[in-house]
Amino acid sequence: MSSNQSANENASISHLLRMGWTPHFQAQLEQVSNQGFTPARVIGVSKDSFRTSDGDREWLATLAGRLRHDARGIFPVTGDWVLMADTVIARVLVRKNALSRGASGARNKQDERSQKEQVIAANLDTIFIVCGLDRDFNLRRIERYLTLVYNCDLNPVIILTKADLLPDPESCVAEVEAVAFGVPVHQVSASDDACLASLEPYLSPGRTTTMVGSSGVGKSTLVNRLYGRNVQLTRSTSIHVGKGRHTTTTRDLIVMPQGGVVIDNPGIREIAFWELDGGIATAFPEIEKVALGCRFADCSHTHEPGCRVLEAVAEGEIPRNRMGNYLKMKREMEYLSNRRRKSADRVEKERWKEVALKVKAIKKRRD
Numbered sequence: 001m002s003s004n005q006s007a008n009e010n011a012s013i014s015h016l017l018r019m020g021w022t023p024h025f026q027a028q029l030e031q032v033s034n035q036g037f038t039p040a041r042v043i044g045v046s047k048d049s050f051r052t053s054d055g056d057r058e059w060l061a062t063l064a065g066r067l068r069h070d071a072r073g074i075f076p077v078t079g080d081w082v083l084m085a086d087t088v089i090a091r092v093l094v095r096k097n098a099l100s101r102g103a104s105g106a107r108n109k110q111d112e113r114s115q116k117e118q119v120i121a122a123n124l125d126t127i128f129i130v131c132g133l134d135r136d137f138n139l140r141r142i143e144r145y146l147t148l149v150y151n152c153d154l155n156p157v158i159i160l161t162k163a164d165l166l167p168d169p170e171s172c173v174a175e176v177e178a179v180a181f182g183v184p185v186h187q188v189s190a191s192d193d194a195c196l197a198s199l200e201p202y203l204s205p206g207r208t209t210t211m212v213g214s215s216g217v218g219k220s221t222l223v224n225r226l227y228g229r230n231v232q233l234t235r236s237t238s239i240h241v242g243k244g245r246h247t248t249t250t251r252d253l254i255v256m257p258q259g260g261v262v263i264d265n266p267g268i269r270e271i272a273f274w275e276l277d278g279g280i281a282t283a284f285p286e287i288e289k290v291a292l293g294c295r296f297a298d299c300s301h302t303h304e305p306g307c308r309v310l311e312a313v314a315e316g317e318i319p320r321n322r323m324g325n326y327l328k329m330k331r332e333m334e335y336l337s338n339r340r341r342k343s344a345d346r347v348e349k350e351r352w353k354e355v356a357l358k359v360k361a362i363k364k365r366r367d
Contacts, residue, residue: 012054012056014055015054015055015056016039016054016055017205017206018055018205018206018255018259019041019053019054019055019255019261020041020081020123020125020206020207020208020260020261021039021041021081021206022096022206024094024096025039025081025093028093028094029083029093032083032091036085037083037084037085037090037091038054038083038084038085039054039081039082039083039084039093040052040053040054040059040061040081040082040083040084041053041054041055041079041080041081041082041253042076042077042078042079042080042081042082042253043058043078043252043253043254044078044250044251044252044253045076045077045078045250045251046250048062048063049061049062050062050063050076050082050089052082052084052089053253053255055255059084059087060087061082061084061087061088061089062087062088062089063075063076063088063089064085064088064089064090067089067090067091067092073092074092074094074095075092075119076089076092077098077119077120077121077122077251078121078122078251078252078253078263079098079121079122079123079124079208079210079253079263080092080093080095080122080123081093081123095122095123096123097122097123097124097152097153097154098119098120098121098122098123098124098152099119099120099121099122099124099127099148099149099152099154099210099212100117100118100119100120100152100274100275101117101118101120101148101268101271101272101273101274102116102117102118102272102273102274102336103116103117103118103272117274118274120210120212120251120265121210121251121263121265123208124154124208124209124210124263125155125202125207125208125209125260126154126155126156126157126202126207126208126209126210127149127154127155127156127157127209127210127211127212128157128158128159128202128209128210128211128212128213128219128222129142129145129146129149129156129157129158129159129212129213130159130161130211130212130213130217130218130219130222131158131159131160131161131176131213131214131217132160132161132162132213132214132216132217132218133160133161133162133163133165133166133169133172133187134162134165136213136214136216136217137160137172139175139176139179139322140321140322140325141214141271142158142176142179142180143179143180143283143284143322143325143326143329144271144325144329145212145213145271146180146183146279146282146283147273147279147280147282147283147329148271148273148279149279150278150279150282150283151273151274151275151276151277151278151279152275152279153275153277153278156180156183157183157184157185157186157202158176158180158183158184158185158186159185159186159187159188159199159222160172160173160176160185160186160187160188161187161188161189161217161218161221161222162189162190162217162218163187163188163189163192163195164189164190164191164192169187169189170187172187173185173187179322181285181286186198186199188222188225190221193225196225196226199226200258202260203226203256203258203259203260203262204258204259204260205258205259205260206259206260207259207260207261208253208260208261208262208263209260209261209262209263210262210263210264210265211223211262211263211264211265212265212268213267213268214267214268214269215266215267215269216267217267219264219265219267220232220264223254223262223264226256226258226262227254227256227257228257231254232252232254232264250266251263251264251265251266252264273329273332273333273336274336276333276336276337279333280326280329280330280333284322284326286318287301287309287318287322287323287326290308290309290312290317290318291308291309292308293308294306294307294308294309295307295308300358301323301327302327302358303358303361303362309323335351338350
C-alpha cells in the first residue's frame, strides 16, 4: 500500500468516526471487505430516496430492489449505517440500538396499526426529551417519554426550553427532577447562551443525539443555537397560544461543530409504545420498590387487600396522578404484549372478564 493510499484510508476512517462509526460497524464491514462497498450513514429519508454521507461526501441514494421487497430486512432510517455500491444502498448494517414507537394513530386503537413499529432514529447515544415551559409543560407526558426511551434501553436527558417565560423556572426543574430519577435536567432560554454550555458534552465527537418532543417546543431553535447559525428552519411563536409552531417535517442528521451529530425530529403528537422491556420499572422506581411489600406477588395495585402501593398512595407517599399514569401505561403495555400473542378478540374478552372480576371484588369489599 502506498503512503497516499494509507493517508486516504486514515482520512476516511477519521470522517467515519466523527459520524459515529464504532467497532460494532467496523466488524460488519470487515466481513464483506472484498466486495468493494462504501460505508455511509443515512442523514435523511424522503419517501424512496435517502441522503447518505461518509463524513466527507454526500450521496442521494436509492435502496437495492432485493432490500425493498424483503419483509425481513431492515428499512433504512435516519441514523442507520449502510453499505453502498455506487449510489445504491446494498446493505443496512445491524443497529446497535433504535428509538421506536407504535405507529402513529395506534394508541388506544384496536386495529392493525397498534402492531406496527415506527423507528424514529437508529444508533443513538443520548435522547434529548425537549419540553417547553409554556403550555407544553406536562409531567405526565415527560413520564411517558421516559418510559418510551427506557423501553428502548436508551439514555434520556431532559431539556426544558423557554425558561425565560417563567419568573421561577427552577420550580419546574425541581418538579421534573422529582419524577425523573437520576435523569439530567437542563433549562435553556432564548436570552441566555451560557446555559447551552451544559449540553456540550452530549455533542462530543462520535456521539449521536436525537431530539423528541411536541411540535413547537423549540427543538430546531435549539439545534440552531448549538450550531451557532441557522441550519434548521423555524417559525415564530404563535400570538394566540404562546407556542412555537411546527416546522420540521423530516428527520435530519446534522453534523455539529462540537464534533457529534444531532438528529432533529418532527413533533410527536402521540407517544405510543412498541418496545415493552423494562421501561415502566425504570421510569417509576419508587412504585416498583414499594410494590415489593405487597401481600400478593401478582398484585395489580388497584384493589387487592394488603397492597402496599395503595397504602402509599393513601398516605401521600406516592402522588395519585403519578400512580394513575403508572397504571395507565402498565395496562397499555400488558395489552400490547397480550395482543402480540393472542387474537384481538380473545384479548378483549379476557380484558372485560378481568374488569368484571375487579368490580365484583370492590363491591364485595364495600359490603
